[in-house]
Amino acid sequence: MWQPPQRIAFKASPGRIPTREEAAASRLFSPLDHGPLHLSSRTWVPAMVPWRADPDGNVTQAVVDWYARLADGQPGCIVIEATGIRDVPSGPLLRVGHDRYIDGLRRVVDAIHRHSDGRTQAFIQLIDFLGVKRRPERDKYLERFLRITDCHRAALAMEGAPDAAVREHMLGLDDEALQAVLGPREWEALQKGARERVTDIHLPHIRELPAVLPELFADAARRSREAGFDGVELHYAHAYTMASFLSATNTRDDGYGGSRDGRLRLPLEVYRAVRAEVGAGYTVGCRLLAEECIAGGSGLDDSAYFALELARAGMDFLSFSRGGKFDDAKQPRVGEAVYPYTGVSGYECMPSYLSDEKGPFGRNLAATAELRRALRDAGLTTPVVAAGGIHNFEQAEAALADGVADIIGGARQSLADPGWWKKLREGRGAEVRQCEYKNYCEGLDQKHKDVTCQLWDRVALDEPGLARSRDGKRRLVAPADW
Numbered sequence: 001m002w003q004p005p006q007r008i009a010f011k012a013s014p015g016r017i018p019t020r021e022e023a024a025a026s027r028l029f030s031p032l033d034h035g036p037l038h039l040s041s042r043t044w045v046p047a048m049v050p051w052r053a054d055p056d057g058n059v060t061q062a063v064v065d066w067y068a069r070l071a072d073g074q075p076g077c078i079v080i081e082a083t084g085i086r087d088v089p090s091g092p093l094l095r096v097g098h099d100r101y102i103d104g105l106r107r108v109v110d111a112i113h114r115h116s117d118g119r120t121q122a123f124i125q126l127i128d129f130l131g132v133k134r135r136p137e138r139d140k141y142l143e144r145f146l147r148i149t150d151c152h153r154a155a156l157a158m159e160g161a162p163d164a165a166v167r168e169h170m171l172g173l174d175d176e177a178l179q180a181v182l183g184p185r186e187w188e189a190l191q192k193g194a195r196e197r198v199t200d201i202h203l204p205h206i207r208e209l210p211a212v213l214p215e216l217f218a219d220a221a222r223r224s225r226e227a228g229f230d231g232v233e234l235h236y237a238h239a240y241t242m243a244s245f246l247s248a249t250n251t252r253d254d255g256y257g258g259s260r261d262g263r264l265r266l267p268l269e270v271y272r273a274v275r276a277e278v279g280a281g282y283t284v285g286c287r288l289l290a291e292e293c294i295a296g297g298s299g300l301d302d303s304a305y306f307a308l309e310l311a312r313a314g315m316d317f318l319s320f321s322r323g324g325k326f327d328d329a330k331q332p333r334v335g336e337a338v339y340p341y342t343g344v345s346g347y348e349c350m351p352s353y354l355s356d357e358k359g360p361f362g363r364n365l366a367a368t369a370e371l372r373r374a375l376r377d378a379g380l381t382t383p384v385v386a387a388g389g390i391h392n393f394e395q396a397e398a399a400l401a402d403g404v405a406d407i408i409g410g411a412r413q414s415l416a417d418p419g420w421w422k423k424l425r426e427g428r429g430a431e432v433r434q435c436e437y438k439n440y441c442e443g444l445d446q447k448h449k450d451v452t453c454q455l456w457d458r459v460a461l462d463e464p465g466l467a468r469s470r471d472g473k474r475r476l477v478a479p480a481d482w
C-alpha cells in the first residue's frame with residue numbers, strides 16, 4: 001500500500017473513557033429515528049468483506065460466526081459486506097443475485113439480531129462491479145490475449161502481415177518499443193491486467209448498464225428484505241460501477257455521464273427502482289465518496305451536489321467514505337489483479353498508522369462535516385454516517401457534538417475488538433483493544449484470504465472445536481472472552 005512519505009507514526013489511544021452513566025447520557029449511545037431508520041445507538045459497523053462465502057457466493061457457517069461476533073458488541077447497525085447483485089461467478093464474495101441466496105442470508109440476519117439482543121439493525125451493502133483481469137505474463141498476452149489490428153501492423157510497418165508474424169515481431173520488442181506500438185488500454189492491460197470502465201460503451205454489456213442495473217438492484221433489495229435485513233446500503237463508493245458513474249472521469253455521451261446531472265442519472269434511477277420495489281417503510285441508503293482523491297476525480301462540490309439530490313430523492317441515510325479507486329492503484333504482480341487500495345486514494349480510504357501531519361484518525365471528518373452542513377443548509381435532515389480511523393469514545397462523541405455526522409462508523413476498530421461498543425457503553429472502556437491501523441487485515445483482503453486481525457488471530461489456538469482459516473494457522477473470530 002502507498003504511504004505518505006513523511007512516515008510519521010501514530011498510535012490509537014483510548015482517549016477519555018466514559019463511565020457507564022456518562023455513556024448512557026452521551027450522544028453516541030442515544031437512539032436515532034429518521035423515517036424507517038431506527039437505531040438503538042449511533043454506532044455503526046461499516047461494510048467489510050471477510051472472504052468467508054463459499055465459491056458460489058453462499059453464506060457459510062464462517063460468515064454467520066463472523067457477523068454474530070460483531071453483533072456481540074451491540075452496535076446500532078452492522079452493514080454486512082459488499083454483496084453481489086448478479087448471479088455470476090465472483091469467487092468467495094457473498095451474492096444476492098438469485099432467490100436461492102435468501103435462506104442463507106436469513107441466517108446472518110438472525111445471528112445479528114440474536115447476538116445483539118435485538119439492539120443491532122442488520123443492513124446489507126449491495127454492489128455491482130465490472131470485469132477486472134489479472135495481470136498477464138508478457139509472452140502469453142502477446143501470443144494469445146492481444147487482438148492484432150491494422151493499427152499494430154501500421155505502427156510496425158507490417159501491412160498485410162498475418163497475425164502470427166505481428167505477434168512474433170512484438171515478442172522481440174523491448175518495453176519502450178512495445179508501448180509505442182500498443183494503444184494505451186492495451187498497454188494498461190499488459191501492465192496491470194485488463195479492466196473495464198463504464199465509459200467502454202462500445203461494449204454492449206457496458207452500454208446497457210443503465211437499462212439493466214435498476215432492476216438488478218431492485219431485485220437484490222427485494223431479496224434482502226425477504227431475508228429479513230432491516231435495510232439496504234447501495235454501494236455508490238470506491239472503485240465499483242455506481243461510483244464510476246458518479247465520477248468526474250465518467251465521460252459517457254449517452255446521457256449517463258459528463259455533467260453532474262448526467263453522472264447522477266443512473267444512481268438516481270437505481271434508487272427509484274429500489275424504492276419502488278421495497279416501499280417507503282423500508283430503509284434504503286447509500287455509501288458514496290466525499291472525495292475521490294484522484295487526479296481529475298470528483299471533489300467536495302460534486303459530492304455536495306450528489307448528496308443533496310440523493311437526499312431529496314428520499315435516501316434514508318448517506319454514508320461517506322473517501323478514495324479507494326483503481327485509477328491510481330499500484331501495478332499488481334503477474335497473476336494478481338489490481339487492488340484499488342494501493343495508491344494515494346487507497347490510503348485515503350483506509351489510512352494506516354504511518355501518515356503525514358494530518359494523521360490517519362478522522363481523515364474524512366472535515367469533508368463529511370462540510371457535506372452534512374450543505375444538507376442541513378438546504379433543509380434536509382438525512383442522517384449522515386462518518387468513518388475513517390475512528391477508534392475511541394472521545395473522538396466519536398466530539399464528531400457528533402460538532403455536527404460532523406449523526407452516526408459514527410468504526411470498521412477496523414470493530415474488527416480489532418468486536419465488543420468495543422458494548423464495553424464503552426458499560427463503562428468498561430479500559431478493556432478495549434485498540435486497533436493498530438497497520439493494515440494486516442487489508443493485506444489479507446487484497447489476497448482474498450480469510451480476513452482476521454493481527455491482535456487476536458493467533459490467540460488460544462488450542463481452544464476445542466475452534467474454526468480456523470483455510471491455511472489452518474489462524475482463528476477466524478476474536479476470542480469470546482475479549
Ligand SMILES: Cc1cc2nc3c(=O)[nH]c(=O)nc-3n(C[C@H](O)[C@H](O)[C@H](O)COP(=O)(O)O)c2cc1C
Nearest residue numbers: 046047048049081082350387388389410411412445
Ligand atoms: C478488510 C476490509 C474490507 C472492507 N470491505 C469493504 C466493503 O465491502 N465495502 C465498503 O464500502 N468498504 C469496505 N471497507 C472499508 C471500510 O468500510 C472503511 O470505510 C475503512 O476501513 C475506513 O474505516 P476505518 O478506519 O473505521 O476502518 C473494508 C475495509 C477493510 C479493512
Ligand code: SF4
Nearest residue numbers: 435436439441453454
Ligand atoms: S489487523 Fe487488526 S489491528 Fe491491524 S489494522 Fe486490521 S483491525 Fe486494526
